[in-house]
Amino acid sequence: MACAAAVHLYFGGTGFPEPIRMRGFHLLVFVPPLFLLYPARAASPQHRPSLLDWIWALAAAAPHAWVLWNADAVSDRMEYVDPFSPLMMALGIICIITLLEATRRAVEPGLAWMVAGSLAYMWWGHHLPGVLNSRVFTPAEIVESAWLVPTAGGVYGPLTGIVATTIAVFIIFGAFMQGSGTGRLFQNLGAVAAGRYTGGPAKVAVITSGLFGTMSGSSVSNVITTGAMTIPLMIRIGYSRTVAAGIESAASVGGALMPPVMGAAAFVMAEITNIPYGEILIAATLGAILYYFAILAAVHFEAKRLGMKPMAVADIPAAREVLADLHLVIPIVVLVWLMTERWSGNFAAFCATMAMIAIAMLYRRTRMSPRAIFDSLANAGLTMAPLAVSIAGAGIVVSALTATGMVVAFGGIIKEMAGGQLWLLLILLATTVLVLGLGLPTTPSYIIAAAIGVPQLLALGVDLLPAHMFLFYFAVIADATPPVAAAAFAAAAIARASPTMSSVHATRFGIAGFTVGFAFIYDPGIMMRGSLVEIVTAFLMQVAALTLVTSAYAGFLLAPLNIALRVLLGAAGLATAFAHMLPDPARLAVGMGALALVAAWQSLRPTTPRTA
Template sequence: MRDLAAPLKLAVTLWLAAAAAIHLYFGGFGFPEPLTTRGFHLLVFVPPLFLLYPARAASPKGRPSLPDWLWAAAAAAPHAWVMAHWADVSDRMEYVDPFTPTMAVLAVLAIVTLLEATRRAVEVGLAWMVIISLAYMQWGHWLPGVLNTRPFTPNEILEASWLVPSAGGVYGPLTGIVATTIAVFIIFGAFMQGSGTGRLFSNLGAAVAGRFTGGPAKVAVITSGLFGTMSGSSVSNVITTGAMTIPLMVRIGYRPAIAGGIESAASVGGALMPPVMGAAAFVMAEITGIAYGDIVVAAAIGAVLYYFAILVAVHVEAKKAGMAPMPAADIPPWREVAQDAHLILPVALLVWLMTERWSGNFAAFWATIAMVATAALRRRSRMGPRAILESLANAGLTMAPLAVSIAGAGIVVSALTATGMVVALGGIIKDLAAGSFPLLLVLLAVTVLVLGMGLPTTPSYIIAAAIGVPQILELGSAALGVPQAALVLPAHLFIFYFAVLADASPPVAAAAFAAAAIARASPLVTSMEATRFGIAGFTVGFAFLYDPGIMLRGGLGAVLVATAIQVVALTALCAAYAGFLLRPMGPVARLLLAAAGFLAAFYHGVPDLLRLGIGAGALLLLGAGPLLAGRR
């Protein structure tokens, strides 16, 4: 990103801050007509990307070039036209009323500028995904078999991609949820950072875990999880917390790749952590029609288990290497933590409003107002006009790349729907599964991880959910003996978890690569370590479908058993990989413990209590047994 010269930097900062402030106002007092809201959202956030992000490495670093200004103007034109003509666009009959030459030109401008903005500011892989989707609409009728589709005229392609807000495309429902609820939550997260809540989280993590074995690594896990509740990006989470935690971990004895893996696994998990999960969770609420508060409640145990497994892995790794806790001088006293404790009140207000079933944008609006008011209670956290302006500008800077990535994902979804490719790809995966529900889930998990190599979490989740969820509902209903309606949320959470894990899983893992740069380690090795530390994401993802107790369903007994199974399975798997459980283990013991953990986590062909017994028995036999024998 460019470091703009002072006058233009101030102008862009004010523009982004004003755009964020308007979104915040809408969140509290009501949004305009949907098409106007979506047009305004893209109008204010797409053009600045051409000023902030250079086209190539040789482009000017401190100022936009003339072509950048032209790109910005071209990006503004179609969205300004939609805002001016929203009534006519809303009243027209899609694919029936004429798609005029003016509309065609504006559609081309909208698509091309979105592609270029995505290439510059998000991921080139997402831009190529959009291009391939459009090419498939144009030439898919030449392909054989299940890939064959009906011919589309150029105007039909442009209309489906740009001006069919009811079904998808640039102004579809996905852009709508980003322009409303997600935008206000991003603003709330920016105000959390601006008020010093990040300092509270960092100090709390150090005070809680710093005195224990492998303290810096545990601080990294706790801090990254807390930061993830206010960060819109796993990569930014890595950069923010990893700059402090990775060097500390290396200093006390963790290998650089392991330190980077711990940080990246903890950072991507921020998107799983309630009460403010990632943007994909809000999209999930829009797609499924399930209240966001219900999604948060269902995902709570899974998120805790994810971080529990990382802490277990960190602990056994530290014990195996004989590492010491953090130096006492680096651990903040509890009175230091208490000085920022008031900043937790707005988060509590947010949780309460959402549990009372207020809309997400309304809850985030009042939590943001409460953050400013609560921060004013102490001098160290008080937000003056400058801090408020910076928080709004930072929120706008986060929303701009998200706006274009979601609009691009909308085009892909529109193409998949219009061509019937959703059904075709789902049919291919279903045929490969050959009626096996476990194999179907494995294939879908691999599909999501592959999509995540080139796509951010939210677009990856959107596309994979469109392909995979119908297959899970159809095959899972018969395999598990439950109604399809009961599988809607578990199916979406399954896809969501793997979309999140893709940021830390090889071969291409954005968060792990960022951590590797800080740790000065191999990106591939770091991503492999991140996958190891994030193993709970894989087991919990499957548990959503097979163990409904993990989602607080089925009574207290079912919840306790499902949670206990995951606890013993994850402990066994983490200890087996590290080769340490109370004391070092040999290869045979590690293999047996890994097998027991794998069976407890994934072997659903036996009663749950037997799975629990397998995992717990292996831990007792291979852990406490040799230790007691040695003492005798």
């Protein structure tokens, strides 16, 4: 794994081989090891691969080795025109079967079933009635479209290409951030910034998870990394186990929204839309700030209502602990600068990784030994391997949906249900993405939703980037929404709490994901588009709306709120966020006015206990 990651890093700085060779190498080095790392069943040997696992691994290597060896011929062949030989048919079937099994073991059984279902639809779709009916596909066409159509989709399609290049190098950069001690810097920074305030551990969880998200972009890994520290602290000061798990999972999910290294789906977005990643980064910045503002506000109001204490002084690191690692921010600055200067993503990540290694060497505290460098590369490889198969599986689904015309058919169903109403179309698409998120990781969920939903949004006049950002946000927060929420379930395991209730709390703490998602469509200032006045107005509207909503469901503003005031604040918050038929100044006046009115009422009532 470490050697494979090192080769990807080398290519990121010097240039990649031609696409088929790179994709073949990427899949060859990352798919077979999954059978050796992930047991087939709970009853299988857990600490060593069985003979059957080795057979699976060798079978998985065969199709990709053949492609790598015959890369020139594969690149030159005309898809669906040149003969698809019996050997290619056999290798294609082996590729699909091993991919399904690797996905089942290492990613999600739900994704494996969706891939299998898409292939079954190509085989039997011509028997279905109405809009579900498709043309007849031969077995060779099905296998070829799923495996070897590098210009359109499937295992060797463009999605695998972006993972094998840009995303791989960013994952390596994130691994070196963790290996150099940047994680310690973020953890200490969160504790110093928020630990002394009411509900300190919860606020530390929010800040730390957001900062960790710049490294991994994975909600589950964020939960595991930061939750081991923050969840017990939250429980210790009085949060219930389900609320503590909900706060941590909501904060960790937002890591995929946090620039400069967002989740893999953001890089896929750049590839699909042909929009520079630097532009996507800028468009996502205010939305990410609002997401974490809402969680912090909710945590603050709940902590005030419950009368919680700050972190113990002994648990808060000294400021010198933060300063001792502060030089590790320089590589992140280098990355952001290169991206905003429109350097390619893979070269920017390569330069930032080299800068991280060099900067870490300046002080003994952060100096990376050869072993630490090797471990960072190995950790990057362990992260890339499951992503490789999940993206390849998503490529098969997209290829099947496109070939059968199901993208058009399903999009037509949604369009007909929406009846030309943009707001209804957005609700239907958001629901679709959340349903996909029940069984799919964020990136495949976003890819499939974009194939279905973006054409419908474009047809109603929505610009390309807002359309993709809308679907991206809902694909991300699906990891925290019930009934199946990967991040919330991981947090619940740490907290020893109910997974379902943890995901319910995660949803209410991550409410900004819903309001900001719609703001991308209706309030372009959130994406830093328009004049300065429009940008500031859009931002303040969201701040007011989120403060109102979080205060309403926490039952606290400056003091405890009665039912009538909670209803008033909640209604005003929803109006500020979603009453798009009103002019922006009117929406802002509603939000700020409601806040000022209730705050003044609570401040002036002599019987109301005041709070700091």
